Amino acid sequence: xxxxxxxxxxxxxxxxxxxxxxxxxxxxxxxxxxxxxxxxxxxxxxxxxxxxxxxxxxxxxxxxxxxxxxxxxxxxxxxxxxxxxxxxxxxxxxxxxxxxxxxxxxxxxxxxxxxxxxxxxxxxxxxxxxxxxxxxxxxxxxxxxxxxxxxxxxxxxxxxxxxxxxxxxxxxxxxxxxxxxxxxxxxxxxxxxxxxxxxxxxxxxxxxxxxxxxxxxxxxxxxxxxxxxxxxxxxxxxxxxxxxxxxxxxxxxxxxxxxxxxxxxxxxxxxxxxxxxxxxxxxxxxxxxxxxxxxxxxxxxxxxxxxxxxxxxxxxxxxxxxxxxxxxxxxxxxxxxxxxxxxxxxxxxxxxxxxxxxxxxxxxxxxxxxxxxxxxxxxxxx
Numbered sequence: 182x183x184x185x186x187x188x189x190x191x192x193x194x195x196x197x198x199x200x201x202x203x204x205x206x207x208x209x210x211x212x213x214x215x216x217x218x219x220x221x222x223x224x225x226x227x228x229x230x231x232x233x234x235x236x237x238x239x240x241x242x243x244x245x246x247x248x249x250x251x252x253x254x255x256x257x258x259x260x261x262x263x264x265x266x267x268x269x270x271x272x273x274x275x276x277x278x279x280x281x282x283x284x285x286x287x288x289x290x291x292x293x294x295x296x297x298x299x300x301x302x303x304x305x306x307x308x309x310x311x312x313x314x315x316x317x318x319x320x321x322x323x324x325x326x327x328x329x330x331x332x333x334x335x336x337x338x339x340x341x342x343x344x345x346x347x348x349x350x351x352x353x354x355x356x357x358x359x360x361x362x363x364x365x366x367x368x369x370x371x372x373x374x375x376x377x378x379x380x381x382x383x384x385x386x387x388x389x390x391x392x393x394x395x396x397x398x399x400x401x402x403x404x405x406x407x408x409x410x411x412x413x414x415x416x417x418x419x420x421x422x423x424x425x426x427x428x429x430x431x432x433x434x435x436x437x438x439x440x441x442x443x444x445x446x447x448x449x450x451x452x453x454x455x456x457x458x459x460x461x462x463x464x465x466x467x468x469x470x471x472x473x474x475x476x477x478x479x480x481x482x483x484x485x486x487x488x489x490x491x492x493x494x495x496x497x498x499x500x501x502x503x504x505x506x507x508x509x510x511x512x513x514x515x516x517x518x519x520x521x522x523x524x525x526x527x528x529x530x531x532x533x534x535x536x537x538x539x540x541x542x543x544x545x546x547x548x549x550x551x552x553x554x555x556x557x558x559x560x561x562x563x
C-alpha cells in the first residue's frame with residue numbers, strides 16, 4: 182500500500198499529504214458541493230486505533246454491520262458474517278497475491294542506500310516503480326541488490342515521478358524476488374511481520390499486487406468452506422492492487438482526482454456465478470473495494486459480465502450508480518481516501534461517517550490489519 186502519511190494533533194488525515202492542495206472559489210455555494218469536497222470525508226482517528234498486527238485467528242476480528250438504507254448498526258465477530266449471507270448470494274473475492282515488492286539496494290557508483298518499490302510489471306523484466314531517494318536515481322543510474330544477485334538500471338522517469346526500471350538476474354525472477362524482497366507493508370505499520378503470509382489472503386493465487394486486498398484477510402479456509410456449504414456461490418476475480426487504489430487525493434474537488442490504472446481479470450466461471458445471482462434476484466456481495474472495482478469495470482451497462490481482462494482507472498464516489506454490486510464487506514479506511522468515497526457511494530456519506538464514528542467510539546481497529554464492516558441491505562440473521 183503506497184501511502185506516505187503524517188500525523189497531526191487530531192489524528193490521521195489524508196490532506197496532511199497535500200502541500201499544494203487546490204482551493205475552491207469562496208463564492209461558490211457550499212451546499213452544492215456536499216460530498217464533492219475531499220474534506221467531506223474527514224474523520225478524527227486516534228492513532229492508537231491503527232492496528233499494528235494481524236490477529237492470529239483471522240475470523241476473530243470484530244465486525245460492524247450496517248443497514249445501508251436505514252443506517253442501523255449492529256456489532257458482531259467476523260466469523261458471524263455467515264449468518265448474514267443468504268443461500269444463492271454470490272460472494273466476490275479478489276485472489277491476487279502480494280509480491281515482496283520492496284527492494285533495498287545500493288547505488289553502484291556511490292554505494293548510497295536506495296529503495297525500489299515494484300508497482301506494475303511491464304515487458305522484458307521492466308517494472309514501473311517508486312524509488313527513494315528520487316534525486317539519486319535518475320536515468321542511467323544502476324543499483325545492485327543482494328551482493329549482485331539482482332541488478333537494475335533506471336531507464337525512464339515518468340511524469341508523476343515514477344521510474345521505469347529494468348532488472349538483470351540469473352535464474353527465475355520469482356525465486357530471486359522472494360529471496361531479496363520484503364512485503365510492502367503500509368508505513369503506518371511500524372515493524373516487520375513475523376509471518377509474511379499474514380499479509381496474504383488464504384485464497385491468494387496470482388502474483389502481482391503491491392498491497393493486499395485487506396478485506397479478505399478476515400476469511401479462513403474453514404469459514405469459506407462453511408459459506409459454500411450454506412449455498413453461497415464464491416466467485417474469484419483478480420485485480421492486481423497498485424498505486425491507484427491508495428493514492429492520496431490532492432485536490433479539493435474529488436471530481437478532479439485522477440486514479441492510476443490497475444489490471445484485472447474476470448474468468449467465465451466467475452462471470453457465470455455473478456450473472457446467475459443477479460438473474461435469480463440474489464445479492465452480489467463484494468469482499469473489498471478491489472473486487473467491487475473489478476466487477477463494476479467489467480460489467481456492461483446492464484450489469485452483465487463476460488470473461489474479460491483489461492486495465493481500469495474507475496473512480497467510484499457518491500453519485501455513482503452500481504451496476505452489479507449490492508453489498509460490501511470491507512475494512513475501515515483512511516480519512517479523505519478514495520476508499521471511503523467508494524463506500525459512501527454505496528451506503529451514503531452520512532451513514533458511513535456515522536459508522537466510522539461509532540467504530541471509533543467502540544474502539545474498533547482500523548486499516549489493513551484492523552476490523553471489518555459489512556454494508557448490507559438485509560440485517561436479518563439466517
